[in-house]
Amino acid sequence: MSRKRIGAEAVAEKGWLAAHRWLILRRLTQLGILALFLLGPLAGIWIVKGNLNYSYTLDFLPLTDPFIALQSALAGHLPETLGIVGVVIVTLFYLLFGGRLYCSWLCPINMVTDAAGWLRRRLGIKGSAHISRSTRYWILGVALLGSALLGDVLWELVNPVSMLHRGLFFGMGVAWTVVLVVFLFDLFVMNRGWCGHLCPVGAFYSLLGHWSPVRIAAPARQACNDCMDCFEVCPEPQVIRPALKGEARGIGPVILAANCTNCGRCIDVCSKEVFTFGMRFNNPVSTLPPVAPVTD
């Protein structure tokens, strides 16, 4: 392949491990959580029971998916105490750490669509159906409105995220075909199609984490050499530009767009160490070094 690999420069500069640090951490987290869930059904070690919709850890910690609880509430049903405590804990967590952290660090479909995205790049598949990235918010609206009108937890009828997650622990059935459809859709039909354009779960979490303090920032943006690797690797590349290229327009270096998934791949692939995890408050208009006053 003649085209340069994304992050090749970063690997050369920082070494392979440092150029894949956040990716490795993320995969370990995703797989670790799956392993915790799998310990029960496979080995009979019940640390966590349930699935992403609601889980109960060590008979102590309830965690409820607020999107599912919201659909159920719109259908006219509130959870019991444990369910409500679970909603509060999860909601607070994502308010703090960024809603779409769910997508990149927890959601099992992320590994499927990341694999599709990676294969798409490796195979050099060009061309992608174009629909707006805001489609997911419309679908979110349909899911919420439909739940209220039909008295059902509507999105759960078709949600590939919970189908895959539930399937792994409760029996897959033909849920794998739904997962395969998502993979092939992302691979052949639309670049970053499912997670980046359609999935209302991600849309919900982006709204939940809209004001989260933990953000990725580009404080060293003046070091950017325009290699474009971060844009290539980012599942939501539109979020980078304002922060990275906003110096001239007086925009601070923190990525404030709610659809940043805090995956940290941009930190990995940047050979100039432009990006880092930071806080949204630490967002000066200019990141240029202060100019020393000219003296005669």
Next chain:
Amino acid sequence: MKASTPKSNAARRQFLFDSARMACGVGMLGLGLGLYAKQSKALPALALRPPGALAEDDFLGACIRCGLCVRDCPYDTLVLAKPEDPVATGTPYFTARQIPCEMCEDIPCIKACPTGALDHSLTDINKAKMGIAVLIDHETCLNFLGLRCDVCYRECPVIDKAITLVHQSNQRTGRHAMLLPTVHSEHCTGCGICEKKCVLEEAAIRVLPPPLAQGKLGSHYRIGWEEQKKAGRSLIDESQMIDLPDRMPEGVTLPGHYDPASGMTEPAPRDLPSEPIAIPSQPPGLGDQP
């Protein structure tokens, strides 16, 4: 009126087209989802919900498909519906003929439920209504064939209440009794043990959802003898009752009853006959016994 530049006109047109396109696409998705949701509300008759489950419509809105009830079921009775099952995906159900509900006294499935999908106010498993057993096939049930299988009756956890054996004479032999397993809906929990244990290749007794299993009296119907018991007396003035003609088998008379066909034209005085009357409809073989 503001003069609109060609550029803003084009932008407005584009915006309208884009919005219309999005609304159409998402509307189609919504329609499909809605129709699918309607379809998925049709729970198949042999899929039973866990104890305390709300009525199907409410259940689908309250259940968050977490599977905690499945996890805490000690008998692996409950399963979560897979996408290809004819039950709403991810919701818990059981099939009585495979693994019935063992009616745990502490009802762990309800305790595990983080929502109101399984009604937490149900604390006595004997009051559960997962379904109602129906002895659906009178042609193959061994007791209906005059044998003493009785397995459903004996295995029933609410024996002698939910299922009793009702004595009936065997018209075929004319000299034997049939003991017919009879379900009493007020005591039946729908656990499905009878269906599981039925010795036939296909169960003759099956647990059905209550709306399928039960008829319903008209709301204005009153059952006379129950009203009489409640009131402590007859609700009507019995002296005002008109004695309509009784139609008797040919050649039989019943003194005290008015029957134009019997040749008695006058209502006889209402006292009971001193001699017993032979009723020919009694099965042969029983009539000559004292």
